[in-house]
Amino acid sequence: MNRQYKARIYVTLRPSVLDPAGVAVESGIGQLGIANVKQVRIGKYIELMLTAADENQASEQLDRICDQLLANPVIENYQFDLDEVQVQLGVST
Amino acid sequence: MNRQYKARIYVTLRPSVLDPAGVAVESGIGQLGIANVKQVRIGKYIELMLTAADENQASEQLDRICDQLLANPVIENYQFDLDEVQVQLGVST
Numbered sequence: 368m369n370r371q372y373k374a375r376i377y378v379t380l381r382p383s384v385l386d387p388a389g390v391a392v393e394s395g396i397g398q399l400g401i402a403n404v405k406q407v408r409i410g411k412y413i414e415l416m417l418t419a420a421d422e423n424q425a426s427e428q429l430d431r432i433c434d435q436l437l438a439n440p441v442i443e444n445y446q447f448d449l450d451e452v453q454v455q456l457g458v459s460t
Numbered sequence: 461m462n463r464q465y466k467a468r469i470y471v472t473l474r475p476s477v478l479d480p481a482g483v484a485v486e487s488g489i490g491q492l493g494i495a496n497v498k499q500v501r502i503g504k505y506i507e508l509m510l511t512a513a514d515e516n517q518a519s520e521q522l523d524r525i526c527d528q529l530l531a532n533p534v535i536e537n538y539q540f541d542l543d544e545v546q547v548q549l550g551v552s553t
Contacts, residue, residue, distance in 0.1 A: 369496075377505050378505070379505065379507065389506075392506070392529065392530070393508075395529050396525055396529060399524065399525065399528055399529065401521055401524070401525065403462075403510055403511040403512065403521075404508050404509070404510050404521075404525070405508070405509050405510075406507070406508060406509040407506065407507070407508040408506070408507045408508070409504065409505070409506050410504070410505040410506070410507070411502065411503070411504065411505055412470050412471070412472065412502070412503040412504060412505035413482075413485070413500065413501070413502050413503070414472065414499070414500070414501045414503070415486075415497050415498070415499060415500040415501070416497070416498050416499040417496055417497050417498075418496040419496065428494055428496075428497075431492065431494070432489055432492065432494065432497070435492055436485065436488050436489060436492065437485070
């Protein structure tokens with residue numbers, strides 16, 4: 368009955384929050400001789416597998432996981448994509 | 461002449477590389493009372509703006525940036541999406 372989903376979660380700093388790591392990467396890119404890059408912002412990317420009855424339930428659980436564990440809501444935003452994965456049962460057994 | 465692109469870069473650990481941070485997050489999710497999550501993998505997500513003559517040139521530059529700066533090719537893979545951004549010139553001036 369349960370469906371399996373692959374979730375891709377993107378946690379990014381809110382636009383008003385300074386990103387010193389992004390500034391450092393931007394300067395590193397400049398030192399590679401590439402001058403046409405700007406606004407580098409660094410975030411986290413999390414992949415996970417999740418089983419749930421339907422997409423709504425999966426989304427609710429992901430919201431909880433992101434709010435309570437993965438993102439700091441004071442300074443970070445998050446987004447996620449959910450893709451249903453076909454579960455292969457009893458294949459080659 | 462130059463076009464502006466927004467790049468979204470995902471740097472992930474190669475599947476054969478252990479991810480202790482992912483294991484820790486998986487255990488943290490279990491402690492929230494959510495037991496149906498597995499295979500948590502943590503990576504980096506980078507957004508940047510880039511100007512280039514066309515999408516090919518932008519891709520080449522991103523490959524260089526990822527190979528040399530953002531990803532460690534021994535243990536990490538990367539992917540990126542490129543979206544052209546409409547540059548607004550001379551608006552409300």
